[in-house]
Amino acid sequence: MARRGKGFVALSVVLVAGVTGAGAYVWRDVHPGHQTQASAPDRVRTTTITRTDLSDSRTLPGTLGFGTPHALKGVGQGMVTRLPKPGARAVRGKALYRVDDRPVPVFFGDTPFFRPLAKTGVRGHDVSVLGDNLRALGYDTGLAAGSRSTGDGEEFTPALAAALKRWQHDTGQTATGTLAPGRSVVLPGPVRVDSVQAQPGDPADGTLLTYTSAAKTVTVPMEATDMGTVRAGDRAAITLPDGRTIPGTVKELSRTVQGGSTEEAAQQTGPATIDVSVAANRATDLQNLDAAAVQVRFDTTTRKGVLAVPVGALVALREGGYAVQRPDGTLIAVTTGLFAGGLVEVSGEGVAAGAKVVTAS
Numbered sequence: 001m002a003r004r005g006k007g008f009v010a011l012s013v014v015l016v017a018g019v020t021g022a023g024a025y026v027w028r029d030v031h032p033g034h035q036t037q038a039s040a041p042d043r044v045r046t047t048t049i050t051r052t053d054l055s056d057s058r059t060l061p062g063t064l065g066f067g068t069p070h071a072l073k074g075v076g077q078g079m080v081t082r083l084p085k086p087g088a089r090a091v092r093g094k095a096l097y098r099v100d101d102r103p104v105p106v107f108f109g110d111t112p113f114f115r116p117l118a119k120t121g122v123r124g125h126d127v128s129v130l131g132d133n134l135r136a137l138g139y140d141t142g143l144a145a146g147s148r149s150t151g152d153g154e155e156f157t158p159a160l161a162a163a164l165k166r167w168q169h170d171t172g173q174t175a176t177g178t179l180a181p182g183r184s185v186v187l188p189g190p191v192r193v194d195s196v197q198a199q200p201g202d203p204a205d206g207t208l209l210t211y212t213s214a215a216k217t218v219t220v221p222m223e224a225t226d227m228g229t230v231r232a233g234d235r236a237a238i239t240l241p242d243g244r245t246i247p248g249t250v251k252e253l254s255r256t257v258q259g260g261s262t263e264e265a266a267q268q269t270g271p272a273t274i275d276v277s278v279a280a281n282r283a284t285d286l287q288n289l290d291a292a293a294v295q296v297r298f299d300t301t302t303r304k305g306v307l308a309v310p311v312g313a314l315v316a317l318r319e320g321g322y323a324v325q326r327p328d329g330t331l332i333a334v335t336t337g338l339f340a341g342g343l344v345e346v347s348g349e350g351v352a353a354g355a356k357v358v359t360a361s
Contacts, residue, residue, distance in 0.1 A: 046327055047359040049351060052308050054340045056301035058229075062220035062238075062278065064292040066212035069194040074099070075112070076182025078204040088193045089214055093137045093171065096185055096193075099204045105171065105184050107133040112186045118178035120158050128154040129186055130164065130179065139163040190214045216286045217251065220296050221273040224257050229300040236278045239295040246285040248296070252277040301338060307351055308343040313359040322346075324357040332357075 074080070082098035090096055095103030109129030117130060131141050131154045142159030154160070165177035182204060191211040198208045218238055222230065236248040254275040278296055280286050315323040315331060323331040324346065337345030 044327055045359055046356045047310055047313055049307055049309055049324075049346070049353055049355045049357060051305055051353045052343070054303045054306060054308060054338045054343060054345055055299040056338055056340045057297050057299045059239075059295050059297045060220050060222060062218040062294050062296045064216060064218050064238075064240075064286065064289060064294050066192055066194065066214070066290075067217050067219065067277065069210035069212050071197070071207050072185070072187075072209050072211055074182065074185075074198075074204040074206060074208050076180065076204055078182070080198050080202045080204055080208065081200055083196050083198060083200065083208065084193045086193055086195055090187050090191045090193070090211070092133060092190070093167070096187075097208060099182065102183075103171070103173065104182070105173075107184050107186050108136075108189055109133065109186050110188065113179060113181050113184060116178065116180045117156050117164075118180075120156050120161060123153050123155045125153040127156045127160070130154075130156075131160055134160070134163045134167055137167060139167055187211070215279060215283070216290070218248065218278040218280075218294055218296055220276045220278060221258075222276050224272040224274050227253060227274055230276060230298050235299060237297040238278065238280060239297070240289070241292050241294070244285075245297075247281045248278045249281060250276060250298075251279045301340075303338045303345055306337065306345045307347060307353060308345050309357060310359050311339065311342055311344050313357050314344060314346075324351070327356055327358060 076099070078099040080097065080099055081101045084096055088096075090106045092108055093105055096106050097104050107129055109132065111125040111129050113126050113129070115126065117127060131143060134141050135143075140159070141163040142157060143154065161177040164179060165175045168177070169175040192214040194210045194212045196209045198206055202208075230250055230253065232250050232252055234250040236250055237245050238248045239245045254277075257272045257274055259270060259272050309324060313324050314334075314336070315325055317323055317333075321333065322336055323333050325331050332348065332350045334346040334348040334351055337347065339345075
């Protein structure tokens with residue numbers, strides 16, 4: 001047995017087994033000093049300390065589709081005479097359906113036409129919707145596109161009424177220069193018809209159809225307690241049924257928590273969740289799919305340009321902490337950081353990219 005001088009303490013260290021299940025090596029009688037060494041094992045497998053990016057990720061099931069359907073209810077008197085087919089797209093300035101055989105065109109905005117626009121001088125956000133859409137369609141309203149005179153909305157001016165009249169004439173409508181509720185429908189954007197609820201002959205003021213976003217998205221239920229780990233704008237990876245993985249981006253986190261409101265409910269339905277919407281970065285990646293079960297990987301923590309080794313290269317010190325071992329048996333104390341994908345971030349004096357260390361995996 002080797003002689004032990006004053007101040008030397010015998011320690012044992014264990015090379016931590018890697019995630020692949022490789023066996024751990026055990027060294028005994030390790031003596032700390034200027035060059036702490038352990039008796040090398042009979043067989044030595046080495047790896048290289050590398051500089052890389054590490055990401056801690058989680059993969060969750062999701063559903064590809066067009067998002068949550070919203071109901072569209074008609075306004076005004078009359079009878080529905082024509083309806084769109086499921087899958088049809090709403091186009092600005094084009095008719096979506098017909099009432100009394102007259103077209104009901106689409107405008108995009110956030111305020112429906114809730115009153116007749118006939119008398120100049122009235123002001124409101126419904127007037128702004130009218131003005132913004134006519135300008136987007138190429139009509140001169142006497143006001144620059146996107147500008148509004150006050151925070152109360154745009155004014156219905158003679159110039160705006162004249163632009164409305166020209167648009168009505170160009171689209172085959174009765175050119176009155178006025179607009180009544182029900183003569184145009186306001187939608188949030190270029191949506192897609194999801195289902196048709198009404199039939200020709202039904203009253204115009206009932207629920208006519210449901211619509212969704214025109215863009216395909218993936219909806220991922222995530223436990224509400226994890227919502228702080230994902231933000232709008234984060235990158236994601238979507239794995240499709242054919243095995244392809246495509247890049248995506250987190251678009252929105254729902255504000256509505258589903259399930260888990262009570263302990264009893266949580267036991268029956270599982271934990272409370274929120275819906276996370278993820279969109280593919282390239283729409284063409286999803287052109288052959290309308291609905292599918294997919295998997296979505298979220299990179300919740302990312303460390304750029306760190307030094308890393310396989311987990312199996314860590315040596316657990318008996319007195320606490322970790323080290324890595326050079327092929328000559330010298331131990332180098334390390335501080336560990338992020339664990340991800342079988343690798344671990346390491347730092348410390350003497351830890352450098354390109355250095356060879358012993359590993360169990």
